[in-house]
Amino acid sequence: MKSAANITSISDLQAIIDVMPLPVFIKNTDHRIVLLNEAACEFFGHSREVMLGFSDFDLFPEEEVEVFHAADNRVFESGVLSENEEQVTDAKGRPRTVITRKRRVELDDAAYLVATITDVTAYREAEAHSHYLAFHDTLTGLPNRALLNERIDQALLRSGRTGERCALLYIDLDRFKEVNDTYGHQAGDALIQAFAERLTTIVRASDTVSRLGGDEFAVLLIDRGEDADVDLVCHRILEAGAEPFDIEGGRVFLSASVGVADAIDDLNSTEFQRRADVALYQAKREGRACYRRFTSVLDERIRHDRQIESDLRESLATESGLEVHYQPLFHTAGEKLAGMEALVRWRHPEFGLLQPEEFISIAEETGLIVPLGEWVLKQACTMMARWPDLVLAVNFSPVQMREDSLVDRILGILKQTGFEPSNLELELTESAVLDTDQIVREQLRRLRAEGIKIVLDDFGTGYSSLTHLQKLDVDKVKIDKSFVHDIVTNGESEAIVHAVTYLARVLGIPVTAEGVETKIQHDLLGIIGCSEMQGYFYSHPLSAEDTQRFLDDKSKWTRIA
The missing domain is CATH 3.30.70.270 (Reverse transcriptase/Diguanylate cyclase domain)
Structure with missing residues (x-):
């Protein structure tokens, strides 16, 4: 086979294009095919002997040909590489979406157009x-x-x-x-x-x-x-x-x-x-x-919210009533303990033990999420600093991410508690990770530069798109528990988890499944390839005291499924 430097005639190209997997064909200035490979024959549904001398009119509807000729003429005139996404009809009459790349070449003292076709129909669908x-x-x-x-x-x-x-x-x-x-x-x-x-x-x-x-x-x-x-x-x-x-x-x-x-x-x-x-x-x-x-029920609701806000301010000022609970995360391989997720609770003097959904939104609306988040992080880092082999996952709000001093505050807490930055995972919703605010983007960049991991939480519930996953700078993805809940009975949920896990694996991003409640969910998620799991199947969230006992007993660090 001749080297590229020795190719001087169009016949020299045949041996080269025959080994190319993509459809390749060469046309002259009359828009007729003078050379093509086997992949092109398969795409167009004709033999090489039949197709030699074909024009676009022999292959495509007239309205498509007009578009192709205009594009080809621009390449012949400019000599510049052309890349376009086009709609064509294949040999079976099916509409296909293809990316064509075309370039003019000079061979045998004549101008030719070399074109390749990439069928992206399945990807676009x-x-x-x-x-x-x-x-x-x-x-x-x-x-x-x-x-x-x-x-x-x-x-x-x-x-x-x-x-x-x-x-x-x-x-x-x-x-x-x-x-x-x-x-x-x-x-x-x-x-x-x-x-x-x-x-x-x-x-x-x-x-x-x-x-x-x-x-x-x-x-x-x-x-x-x-x-x-x-x-x-x-x-x-x-x-x-x-x-x-x-x-x-x-x-x-x-x-x-x-x-x-x-x-x-x-x-x-x-x-x-x-x-x-x-x-x-x-x-x-x-x-x-x-x-x-x-x-007027709204007024009652507002009064309730204002009471929650006032009482939360008091709890933060006195550091009373607020608690951090912890839920274990396990490696799928070997069922070994990977770390703990910190979850805030509030023991309200009137309303009892409140879950995050009962006060976090009010904290976000009023800005109290900032001191609350710092308090949770400090408590959790103090608790987990004794176990350098375990990661600590902490939920962060988009409101916190817009605080321009956030990174310095986080690093200050880590230094104060002796907690390693590389063991900290900040769980953010898609809206926070996709935020185009410059402050947020800079915060994320600085956090990762310090070794802190960014985890995309509740994937699939917001702007969920596999395209987004390819563009995001994240270190881990947590699949939302709604997909995990339905994975056994809903083929759509299973397909989504499969797709996310596969793409994440290709991108080198670990995947955590949250909300795992049953063994059948656990086994299926393991087969699919989730690298970590979390949920009631392993453990409910534990109080600080129970967490201390759990971590002190290393026999519990391995889960026998």
Whole structure:
């Protein structure tokens, strides 16, 4: 075979392109094929003998040929390498998405165009499917919360400009848990699908029906001029919830509760949704199977939130009531203890032991998340500094990440407690990791430079996309527990976990599965390739005292599955 330096004629190229796996063909200035390899013959569905002398008109529809000729002529004229993504029709009449790369070459004192074809149809279809999954509920096919948020923003903008009234309905199926407990999750999924279909028949095409998760739905009603219009929809939703469901050969009777918020003020999306949520809570408090509009109940909710804020300030000032609990993380290989995740709890003097979801959002809204987060980090580092072989995972809020002194504060705590930066993992949601704010980007860069690991938490619940995963500077991914929960019964969830784990492995990123509750989940996740696991299957979160005893007893550092 001749070297590249000795190629002077077009015939010299045949031996070279024959060993190339991609379709390669060479055309003259008349747009006729003068050379091609076997891969090109397979793509176009003709033999080499038949295709030699072919023009684009022999291979593609006329409208496609006009585009190709224009692109080819530009390459002939400029001599510059051209790379384009194009839609073509293959030999079987199937539309294909391809990337073509074309360059002009001079051989035998004549100009030719060398072209390669890369078929990216499967990749683009997978990408489109991934995008679809990011904005749609996998069980019902309805828009999910992310897409609902976009449409709410659009509706509120129109309402502000034109005065067009819209309403947001939050819907919850009453006693749905009993169906799951009695008939199983598969029956529960069938019921959710049936109710979703009923909802879509009630509203207009311009409205949006969304599944928020579990048995929670939302309906965004557009251009509803009268309260009576909204009332009618609510009544129909109640009827749809009360109509029997045929499940597992029997009839199941449920009901629905509905909360209504009207966009009659200058609302933002967060407040709009909060009002609908408060109204739904009121409907459930008043006996369920009814709908309630947002009213003065909001004032009661605000007063409660203000009490939480005030009491949290007091607890932080006096360092009383707040506790850090710890949940073990285990390596899948060997079932060895990998580390602990720090989880804050609050023993409120009036409301008892509060979980994070009962006060963290208020802490974020008021800025108290910053001192609270520092307190948790200091307590956890002090606890875990004795075990240098274990990592410590700590949740961090996007609000904390926007504090320009965050890195210095974290490093100060690590130095004060003697905790190694390389053993610290900061768990951030997708919204924080994808934040384009320059301060946040710089914080992440500095943290990683210090050896601190960045973990993408709850992957799949926000901007979830495999494309995003390729672009993010993270050291670990935690798959959201909702996918783990459904992995045995929902093929879509299993496929997503497979895809994320495979891509992460290709990128060299470890994957942790959280929310592992059963042995069958554990075994399947191990087969798929998750490198770490966490959940009730291993241990519930432990108090500081129980954590101390757990860590002191190294026989518990190995889990016998």
